[in-house]
Amino acid sequence: MVTLLLHPLSPAAFPLAAAALNFIFGKQLKAKTAWISSAASLMSFAVSIFLLTRTAAHGVMQGSIIWLEAGNFKITSGFLLDPLSASFLAVVSLVGMLIQIYAAGSMKDDPEFTRFYSTLSLFMAAMTALIAADGLLLFFMAWEIMGLCSFLLIGFWFQKEAAAKAAHKAFLATRLGDLCLLLGLLMLSSSLGTLQFTALSEKAAALGASAWLSAAALLIFAGAAGKSAQFPFHIWLPDAMEGPTPVSALIHAATMVAAGIYLLIRTFPVLALDARVLSVIAAVGTFTAVLTALLALRSQEIKKTLAFSTLSQLGMMAACIGFSNPGAAFFHLVTHAFFKALLFMGAGNVLHACGTQNLGRLGGLGRPMKLTSGAFLVGSLALAGLPPLSGFWSKEGILAAAHGYSPFYFGALLLTSFLTALYSARLYLQIFEGSASRSADAETARECPKSMTIPLLTLGVLAAAAGIPGSPWMGYFFQTFIGISPHGDPASYAVLAGSLIACALGLAGAWLSAGPWRGLGLKETAGAGRFLEKAGMELPNSAARLFASGLKTAGRAAACTDRLLLDGAVMLPGVLLQLAAAGFRKIQSGFILHYLLAAFAAVIGLLAAGMNF
Amino acid sequence: MSTLQSLAHFKTEIILLIGAFITLFSDSPKGSRFLAGTAALLTLTLAGVAAFTEASQQSLQLFGGFFTLDGATRFFRFGMILAAAASVLLGMTRGAIALSFFAESTALMLFLTFGLIVLCASGHFLTLLLAVEMVSLLSYLMTGFSPQNTRAREAALKYLLLGSFCSAFMLYGISLLFGLTGSLDFDSVRAAVQDGGQRTAAAASLLFILTGAGFKLSLFPFHFWAPDVYEAAPSPVAAYLTVAPKAAACAILIRLFSEVFPSMQTFGAEVLQTLCILTLLAASLLALAQTRVRRLIAYSSMAQAGYLLMGLSLFSREGLQAAFFYLAAYGAANLGVFAALTALSQRGTQDHLEDLTGAAWRNPFAAGCLTVFLLSLAGLPPLAGFLGKFWIFAAALKEGEVFLVVTAALTSMIGIFYYFKILRTLYFSDPLIALCAAPTPLPLRILLILLASAVTAAGLFPSWLLRAAESALR
């Protein structure tokens, strides 16, 4: 029994059981559902820690069964436990547990409490199953169930029209990406014969580059771009903020959106076959990073800013994979999970305390909410990349990879780091510093209850310390442990100096714009800002709306061709027959003379026809 | 064979004649149908038994060649008797026929049966002519005889005029043939025509004779009498007239082309097939626009005559066998339709479709039987009509008559439409005014059960009917 408990798929089994329990006995359990879910995620975290130590000691553990077989088409699904999946398992279950404890406090007075927790647990089960998946099949199945959970959780408050629309847009955008991934997956299985990650790399290397494999790789990237909201799929993430804050923290910051990057890391051998594919990924990643960093500056709501910041960081990770250094991307993925979840929780606390997240009506919350502001400060500085916090080390890895790849991308990512530092520090200053006079509800703000602040503090510690294992002080222990790709040229001072300067400039700019030069330059940048807004968000949004209405008009066209053309074509002979029958009826005139004449004419006709016999 | 010996084989016909006279004089003053009805049924059963037990299988030339008793005659004779029995049984139900006229009409029907049997068995053009005249006169009489029904008299007059017109042509054809060959006996005429001396004249005479058969089968140019007669005549008479005369006409056609004009079969096939296609198309179009039930049934039986003709005109063994099978299925189904309509009808023979709305919920049994008969006529499995139609199509395809088959398929598609127009009114809406569910009288209930089970049995286990059709060809 024990070995069964410690099976790589058991971290997925516990939340699944919790989800089922909550779903079936939801009515009776009421508040206790929170504890069941949290307990389940605690169990899965404990098991994943054990598995982490086991893989460190014994190395890779793998097993699979034949899921579907027909003729020469065979698909297997099973589990793969290597350092990469073990560590990501630990990170995700830890963050998941903290957020579920946090959610107990913030969702306490919501009538649909049980539905929230059963869907959340189902999501955790899907995420952990995805991480432990040995091949693209189980990965894809968990991937789509996560899509469903995100759909249900974004639309949790379904009475709100905005939430319903956001969920609808999110599901369809990711669904489009998923179908590209499905096609790519099938192309791989038809040419390489297998979908298992380990076998994938050997077979891909053996087969060599081909148009078929490059097309499959691009489709896989499209799938990842759908889920990780890369350009042009990035339109659904900012709207996804309609969901409850714990959902945004867990799904739309730490785990689900990161799954896309994890997919790219797993299928890196196939992507790396064709350099053009990598360059596409790098280009899309960097473009998303820069664009969304600029957009983050413009947004006036805390969660929207954090959403754009997540887009930007994901863009950087994707770009890093484009620079063929998946290790650094994964390291940034881990640290980002910690400090982004922390920032979202902080935003949740602010929202919980004073009911609004509009930056204009906030300020001076530092004093009444000491703990939250402290943790939020650590988080935003980590995001900004201030050494020795975790953000600095992981971002420095990406910048090193960019430096090695091409100076243009290095410059773009430096600009992104500068912008990141700028908006994250400004965010902190606008909420917690400055005079408290501006908004009435800022006065009534009080610190949130214990159950919400403790997870916040633990994440604060993690955000600060998580970078150390990957830093030179511990000899890049994390990268070597993951073992995907060795760290770039550590000693290049240009990279180190560049990231330090970018971070310093960003912080200084934020301090100045929040302090003495408050209103300066707002008007001039407003025009550029509006153009950026239009290009960055309105354009893709309207493109999506155009695509949707295009589908609808095609639908109307199909329906009316059905009704008029096809139906008409079949009904036409019927109508013609009715007319002919009505006309033909007249020959039954009722006059005997007509009948006799007709008979006589018939006889004559027969005779005439018969004569040439 | 000399007349005395042949009388021994003439038992069924003699019983029929005697029975007819007895029913004629058994018109009971009290006005009950029982006496006349039982007399007729008794005669028919006796005649049926005699026909069935008439042992000899080989074909005989009775009365010096005037009456050929072969497989076909036996098949038709038994068929006629069954049809007559069904019509008499139908006549015995209240409201089917005016009481005062019941005894006479049943007697006339027996005479008509006798005439038809002689017609089927004629081996000599004189017997053919006499039988045709007898049958025609009797049918005009029976259509128009019912006392205060003016529409019936008008229909009978039309029937008379058109009928005598066509049989005049037939007479002319036969006299032309006599002029050519100097004799009226089938065998000698065949010998004369065989040597192909005056082919065109023989062809002309054949055409004239065909008009007579065409009139009896209500083929397209000669069908004008059918809707008026079948609508105006009382139900049993109309039922009998749609089945028996058509069967006799088929018998005559087969006999003419197998015994008298075998050499001109290709010419005959061409003529008959054009007539068949014209009849099918005309009947379907006319039925499509029809809302009066009886006239709809008239056109449907015209279309069925077209399918029968399609089978006959192939002149192949499968074709004839399929035609016989189809004739039996059609006969039972058409008699059934008239019986069911009498059970369901509101305004006697003048029913519009609207009068039948929701009839199924008033009288489920009769409506169920009507559905079975209509589906068999439409040619839907698992009923006899389907097997008959399938077999005719298959035989035609075997002979390579693809165009004929395609038109027949097209007209059966249209057929679905008008048969289902009736089904739709029966089932799809509830009865308009809350009519009392009139229970079907006992004789009618028995008749319906017999006919419905005959049609379904022939559809599911057709081997017995196939063997009968096989014997008809010997």
Add this chain to the structure above:
Amino acid sequence: MTLLSSVVFFPLAGALVLLGLPRTLASRAFPLAMGFTGLTLFIAFGILGAVDPTQPGFQLTEKMPWIPEWGVSYHLAVDTLSLPLILLSALLFAVACAASSQRKEKQKEYFALMLILETGVMGSFLALDLMMFYIFWELVLIPMYLLIGIFGGERKNRAAVKFFLYTFCGSLLMLLAVAAVYFLSPARSFDLLELLKSPLSLEIQRMVFLGFLAGFAVKIPVFPLHTWLPEAHVEAPAPISVLLAGILLKMGAYGLMRFGVTLFPEAALEFRPVLMGLAVAGILAGGFAALSQKDLKRMIAYSSVSHMGFVVLGISAGTEAALSGAVFQMISHGLITSGLFLLAGYLYERTHTRDQDAFGGLAAGMPRYAGLLIFFSMASLGLPGLSGFPAELLVLAGTLERHPGASAAAAAGIFLSAFYLVTMLRKVLWGPVPQNAPVPSDIRPGETLVLLPLVILILLAGICPSLFTGLSAASLPPLVIGASNG
């Protein structure tokens, strides 16, 4: 062993008993009907037990001469292609019967017609004699015509006549083809096994295959001939739609596989690109048309056209994976669409309207209903873990080897289904409750119980599909188009 004959004729006996029921006992019609359909399901499971799924040939054969003069024999047999369909039909008949427990008037005729329909369906899945198959094939038409006509909605007359005329014209062409096969093939008999022994020449095959295809294409329905389906579904009551979509459509696909592909392999091979084209057209046209439908049932009907397009794609793609996907899709579509139709029916019973825009925010008042509707919609759009996904995965994989373009177009079809289903969910279940909207009550436990077997089977098929593909795998190789039929 007369297991097959009993599963075919037992419902017919039930129908006769019901028809014989005196009018006073009309209320007993429902329990009786449940008894008969339940027992047929029991016999179907008996057949499952008696059949060895690994053995490819025909089993439990029952053969008797029926019309010896014409070479027609009474020949029933089951193989692993017809076995899953028999089980699906028996189950869906039981479910449809259970779902019509609320029927108050004309129950006797309603359940009797349903049982006759079941006999027609079972017979056509088991018959191996062409004539017998045709008779059962046509036997199905009349009860369905009457069911739609008598118990249908407002424009039921037009829908019923259209349904009948479409299918009848198709099967009339098939009748000519059957006649042609009987006369032109040297084996003077209707029996499939004899006919297979003596293949026809290509020209004859080409012509006759078209005849058969006409009959089957109308029923499946293949793209241009599908316009009768939405109308029939909109007018038919929900349980009847379950039978129509769940089973009758599968008869066409089964017929194509059993008779079309095996008797005329060369013609089928020649005709394959056209069939694939029509299948893809069906998927996309069905999807797009469903997109613009206001009426809930009409949308589900068009989605059935789209899903059946997958089945035709699977059959015509002609690889074993695609074929197994086609069979899997037939079963999964049967389960899923039945659920969707029943749910649409429940909503119609409560609100007497099928217009999607009339509802809104139903999830608040009807949480159980919302959960089930989301479950069945997700299954329909192919969410992994539910039966739609393995079916579409197999068909896509199978078609990819043959023609990648078709596979991509089919994937687009899947996205379309996601688009119109999620839009429906948003319109019906979520969003604010409009003021004058009817406030329906949540579905009763009885109604959920009817849907339970469907839910369990969909989950089972989604989680471990090898159970179902294993069941149908043995007899698929000879059905592959272009396979050397060794």
